[in-house]
Amino acid sequence: MNQEYRIVVNQDGIVQSSDFLPMIEMGESIGDSLPIYSYLESFRNTDPFLIEGYDFNLDKRHFIIDTEISFENSLFEIKIIDRTTFYQNRIINQTTHNKVKIEKEYQALGLDLYKTEANHLIKVSNTLKSAVKQSITDIKNDFKNLPYSSSEKLHDDPSLSEFINRLYDKLDVLNDKLVSTSTINKINPIDLFERPRHIALKKEIDHVIENDDFSHVKIKNSISEEISIFCNEEYSKNVVSHFLNAEKINGFQDVEIQSVVSEKGIVEVLFNYRDDQTTEQNYAERKQLLLPGNEEVFKNGELMSAIIQNVSNIYIQELNACLAMA
Amino acid sequence: MQEIRAKVVLIGSIGVGKTSLVERFVHQKFSNNYLSSIGVRVDSKDVQLNHAKVKLLIWDLAGEIYLSNQYKNYIKGAAGVMLVFDITRPDTYDNIKTVADDISKSHPQISVVIIANKSDLREDPQFKDYIQEGQEFDFLTSAKTGEEVELVFEKLSSDILQNSNILNV
DSSP states (O other): OOEEEEEEEOTTOBEEEESSTTTSOTTSBHHHHOGGGSOGGGGTTSSSEEEEEEEEEETTEEEEEEEEEEEETTEEEEEEEEOHHHHHHHHHHHHHHHHHHHHHHHHHHHHHHHHHHHHHHHHHHHHHHHHHHHHHHHHHHHHHTOTGGGSHHHHHOHHHHHHHHHHHHHHHHHHHHHHHHGGGGGGOGGGGGSSOEEEEHHHHHHHHHHTSOOTTSEEEEOOOTTOEEEEOHHHHHHHHHHHTOHHHHTTOSEEEEEEEEOTTSEEEEEEEEEOTTSOTTOOSEEEEEEEEOSHHHHHOHHHHHHHHHHHHHHHHHHHHHHHHTO | OEEEEEEEEEEEOTTSSHHHHHIIIIIOOOOSSOOOOOSEEEEEEEEEOSSEEEEEEEEEEOHHHHHTTTHHHHSTTOSEEEEEEETTOGGGGTTHHHHHHHHHHHOTTSEEEEEEEOGGGTTOTTTGGGOOSOOOOSEEOOTTTOTTHHHHHHHHHHHHHHSSOOEEO
């Protein structure tokens, strides 16, 4: 229950009357008991001035009060409302509320940082692709302008003619490859953060398999039905499609997809590609994809770094593969 | 020896460590357990300078007061203001510079310092990515380790002493 008290002090801060007994008695200096009023001048021009939640200890007792000061007839009147119990409960609620607020701040900030990182990756990737594409065009133009290519001299040197044609064809392939790798942008890592939701991984992969023509390759989805991922649906579809695209699996006989969930909630998806040389227990190539398994992963900087790093590696591998063609 | 009494107000968002800074400075204590402040707490401590003693009345305002812009009521009569933000939470720096400039403009007699707190988390892998560059501040403190805490209060006391609007005891 709130209790109200009234204290009157003179301009020297000496208590003239008080019903806040025995804590504050007549003749005391108000500043000694209530340090908040140790400097009365600060309130002189603010009449009345209400302070809510003034927290102090007096005579080994803890108080949290609302206090109001007014100045009239050369005296200060201080009204005290003891709301200790009310404020103690509020501290607990406020602490919980603030902790959640701070956590959300970190989460939003973390996601922004990853988005910036992912954006940077895409920009670098696109810049590199443009640079390589331009180089190919430049080299092709140089070939076109070679005196050999438009004169009889080329026919005089069949080996050189063959070499140039072969190189020219290679550049065409490289150019096509480069254009096709732009589909990598479909797995834009920024999308990973947009409208995430829980997705049943096995079903998602089945859906990708059903919607593509894998007549030449056997696909085995060995993922447990209990495993779910937490991310943007379009992103997960595109990233899975990337590992199962026709060009990638061409030449393999079967692909087995497995998955494990780490203790911290990262879902590791393994794409095991087998050819006629490999046995059931073995594989010719293995690719790893990391995805968030739940909301908690989104809040963990270390885990999200690992996931973004994984996508970065996919980008870099694509680029390297493209450059290796040269 | 000159002796003055001065009101100093700590302002800043929630959870930036204002109460911890006061606890460290006044009581040489630190707790990792966060407990929200409600309203105002007032502590006092004397700062001994070369030829003077400054008796600081330290008003620690709850973060909510800063966020709801009510701090203006509380800085009346203050000789110093400490604006505190958390280096790991860029949101807590938002408006700090503006508020500092506003106070300096409307209350030129008040000495204002900007404090970047939680310097101990600079190298913590969990937080170091969150630390932004380009923030302007006067002191980089840690209530946990005590880094620059004494220095802030001494510097502010020294500024207050030199300021014209000081109150003689």
